[in-house]
Amino acid sequence: MTPIARWLLGALVFAAPGVVALAAFAAAGDIGGRWTLFAALALYLAVLLLARPLILGVAAVQAAVDRMAAGEAATSDVETLSPTVRELWLAVGRWARASRQKLAAREAELASTQAVLTALPDPLILLDERRRIVRANLAANELLGMRLVDRDLAVALRHPAVLAAADAVLRGEEARIVEFDITTPVERHLSARLAALRPHTAEEAAAVLTLHDLTAAKRSERLRADFVANASHELRTPLASLIGFIETLRGPAHDDGTARDHFLAIMAEQSQRMKRLVDDLLSLSRIEMNEHRPPTERIDLGGVLRTVADLLGQRAEARDMRIVLDLPRGACEVLGDADELAQVFQNLLDNAIKYSRPGTPIEVTTRPSPRFLMGARPGERPAAIAVMVRDHGDGIPREHLPRLTERFYRVDAARSRELGGTGLGLAIVKHIVNHHRGALDIDSELGEGSIFTVHLPMP
Ligand SMILES: Nc1ncnc2c1ncn2[C@@H]1O[C@H](COP(=O)(O)OP(=O)(O)OP(=O)(O)O)[C@@H](O)[C@H]1O
Ligand SMILES: [Mg+2]
Incomplete structure (x- = not known):
């Protein structure tokens, strides 16, 4: 109904009791018919005039509230409203402001909850009653190598035990923990915890699945x-x-x-x-x-290398070998522990003497390192020096290289034992290099020999 029609009709309703009274007077013969008609008309016109601001004002407020509900800006010309309707309009305004504030607070709360879920380091997945994924955090998408939302859990995690647990929890059974392996995108051993969500979340999530990388x-x-x-x-x-x-x-x-x-x-x-x-x-x-506390002392690497070479010189000579040092002229300083670094080069030279061919030289050289090392402090990238210990022995088959620094790992266990080895030499080297925040590279060519390169941070 248009506001005008509502005004005309409303005035008629307000005037009705007066008109009825006039009709009663006319019926009793107290007033004449013409006067009654005239009085009724005058009454209606008066009510029309008096009710206008109220009825049209209420209609204007209603239209403004409808516009607000539709998300438009709420505007109404307050000056033209009658005092009663103006009070009503101001009350509506106060209510609208309070609800907007409440809504903003809810939205902020929701946004922070979402931010926490997204940032959680452990993968987290929310499932609806039909086992569809309604939410997954960043860690979950990364671990399973796909965008998970809207997929069935079976597509993301094909493991039968996990799916059975999800179904059971969605049927209303108790929370469950399942351990399982995945092979794609990389091999991992995971533990999944499934629990029902009561009541369901806004996005209709009925269960939560958290994964823990074991x-x-x-x-x-x-x-x-x-x-x-x-x-x-x-x-x-x-x-x-x-x-x-x-x-x-x-x-x-x-x-x-x-x-x-x-x-x-x-x-x-x-x-x-x-x-x-x-x-x-x-x-x-x-x-x-x-290992967690890197050395901070400046030591002369050249001195360490010369001492170790002297120490092992006789053993090398016994196998008709020579240790050839090619070091920079001046002092060559690194951040390190002299005893530990002596142990590193002693183990490397000892291996070269033991496993290389008699009569061949063992070369120790240094050069600026091309590797970017992590420093003692987070974010630090110090310059580094590379020390290479090179022998001309039989070399090491490629497949053994990645495992050489494991404790007790030997290429030829019998030969190592026969030579008095414990199989711990390179493991010690690796840990000392880690302690120095350095790096160890092993290169070997069958029939040509091996090069062990130690990268160490410089002050
Ligand atoms: N320069 C090298 N040439 C050929 N093989 C090597 C060389 N260095 C190490 N290896 C191989 O790597 C294995 C592991 O070396 P590592 O120094 O850890 O143990 P080890 O020499 O057997 O014993 P330890 O050093 O404790 O006396 C050796 O057994 C050997 O097979
Ligand atoms: Mg050794």
């Missing part, structure tokens, strides 16, 4: 178990031989002087081997304990 934990658990097994095995072998010889010396060889000397020599060698192993294990654990 890959690193599983790997370190396996490494630790392997390490204990390997270390016990390495210790048991010389120990078994010591026990065997002690029994022989107490029994059959008790009075045999020549045999006794021979066995004692082997026993001394085996005990030395055990001592080396224990020493190496201890220094490895000491380095690991300090």
